Amino acid sequence: MNEILNFLLCGVGGQGTILASDVLVNVGLAAGYHAKQAEVHGMSQRGGSVTSHVRWGKTIHSPLIGAGEVDVLLAFEKLEALRNIHSMRPEGLALINDHTILPLTVISGDGIYPSDEILRDAFSRVSSHVEFIGGEEIAGSLGNLRVANVVLLGALSSLLERSSLSSSKCTPETWLKVIAERVPSKLIDLNRSAFQAGRDAVGK
């Protein structure tokens, strides 16, 4: 177990990255770590790129992670994954949602959305721990696209356990308790299913 675990969440405004990072930092606290979280507000909420930093450890000073020191990249969108690739530590873990949101610059013809080959090739140069997951696809099969973020958290929880990155106190129950505290009560079962589906999707 590392002394400090650095998570970078990235995506597009409106994808639920803020709820996900709120869950992540509170799971860290529930598991006995000191934890801090930092997010970007403001203009970026209007469909722009968003990032959120979460850190778990014995003592955390900075709420921000310096580039090159991210242990776990949780990307909600593929272009945003690439945009943040330089934040990663070599051989860090990347969990990438296989989902495309075209930016206006691409729709208007001023830019080209990078292909999956470029994405996979780039990440293979940084780490051999790169996982893709169809968050929207799984959430859609559960009947609500908005739980894609919890699908990703489920997958992340499983990967952390498997790679022994997190403490043994980070059980699925810990995660589910934190999630349940943050979603409307009528949606708890749906979120529970989404979390489990995420775990199953990366379970080999």
Place this chain on the structure above:
Amino acid sequence: MIKLLSGNEAVARGMWEAGVSVASAYPGTPSTEILENYAHYPNVYAEWAPNEKVAVDVAVGAAYAGRRGMAVMKHVGLNVAADSFMYSSMTGMEAGLVIVTADDPAMHSSQNEQDNRTFAKFGRVPCLEPSDSQEAKDMVRTAFELSEQFDTPVLLRLTTRICHSASPVELGEQYTHTSDPKPFPRNPAKYVMVPGNAVKRHPVIEQRMRDIAAFAESFPYNRIESGDHSLGIITCGIAYQYAREVIPEASILRLGLTWPLPVKMISAFAHSVERVIVIEELDGFIEEAVRLIGIKVEGKSIFPITGEFDPRVVRESAVQAGLLPAAASVTLPEVELGKLPGRPPVLCPGCPHRPTFYILNKLKVPVNGDIGCYTLGFIPPLKAIQSCGCMGAGIGVAHGAAKAGSPEHHVAVIGDSTFFHSGIPALINVVYNHSPVTTVILDNRTTGMTGHQENPGTGFTLLRQEAVRIALQPLVTALGVRHVQTVPGHDVAAIEKVLKKYIKLEEPTVLIVEDPCALLPEARRRWIPLEVLADKCNGCTLCFRIGCPAILKSEEMDVKSQRPKALISTDQCTGCELCAQVCPREAITFRQDERAGELA
């Protein structure tokens, strides 16, 4: 009890614990959530003021009346409130007065990155700077105690990273502050700042600052953390966290009170170490003061004066300056990606501002913009705004350009909340000094950019009490504008017709464009996605020019033009019908049922 709180939530908690009686603010990133959170505590009074100057006057009034008053704003809000900030320093008050400034290094959501510690020095006001959420909470109470002990306003300076970072906080009890209101003081020598009285007050506040400087020598938030004596770091605020993380061996002098400075403490610290550096974001504020003491110090020659710090910025700067060995440098993954397409913020799908900018772009007139979501009207493909400086500036700039003989008709665009904030005096000027400026007030029934705060036009207060809804058209008419019309925001033809008429008139004109923000619950209930009829679409690209993120390029090409047909993203489209209105071939369906979205 320990709870994870953002800096803003922590300040709100601190306000409740400190027994703030009256809190007033104007929303502004990164400070907005402070009052939003505070308003949820039991039995508190908090309000959105129309602007920051009013907010400070309101807090001053409470403090004159013997109750704790607080005003909250983003850094540029203090520019608006500067006049009130300065007189409050001159008078002092009967109970505590704290003003929160939330500075925005890196300009995440601002037009500049001014360092408001300079205001503290300028105004003869002490400045407190927390380094995490715990201190953000605790320092609110400390600020009130300091304010009452020294009869001074206190500036509590936060930065975006403090406001929007969450860290664990040990919660305290509510501090029962004497809450009986006192009769308003009859003390003109102190509270009536005519020259004869002000002349006598100035030496008083100069002495006050000398007293606080002496107090600062033993102020617990100024502390030395002894380490290796080869390097001594003076730091404050969030920069303290980066210093601790990146150079943990060094000796540190952490300043919680960054104005006035503890000169003896700094001198003693400097003499105990071999090399003194200051790590502070933005200006070399502490560095300059330390140099004036006569101490050899480095700061801005090593660390940037622009932007926000993070561990990487501090580490790489320190390596460059030889404070850390070259091996401490962190190399980044070597992946060549070329230029990735940007993802700038955009007007949301269904935004009621979009039709106005579509027409303004078509009319090719110079548009002087303002601060709010609608500033995004400058982004391609709408490209409809040519200037934007600060809240309330657009109307005055348009008037000035018109008076200077600018050959085109000027249009000023301003939001509803911004019009109440500082647009009204500028419009009065257009009427009084008469210029043919067309002012467009984009009334989306909320304060949009900062996340839907109430304002004088919404009919509700921050505490969710019903309020008089100040109507714009009668207000504009009362200011003496003879040509004023209100049209619905989604009605492209009506907006075009009125604007075409107004830009030919040699008189002040005002167009009010009214429709609720598409993200408001009442608007969300009406969302229903539209559809492109692929057999009718010929790929003319007109609908791409409205800059709606919900309109995509289909993979299907029009056979004749060999251009992609349009495709509407059903999970983004709200059914605002702007695209349907601009489509010349009726290839986009209008809403079938006005209520369809509500039924869903």
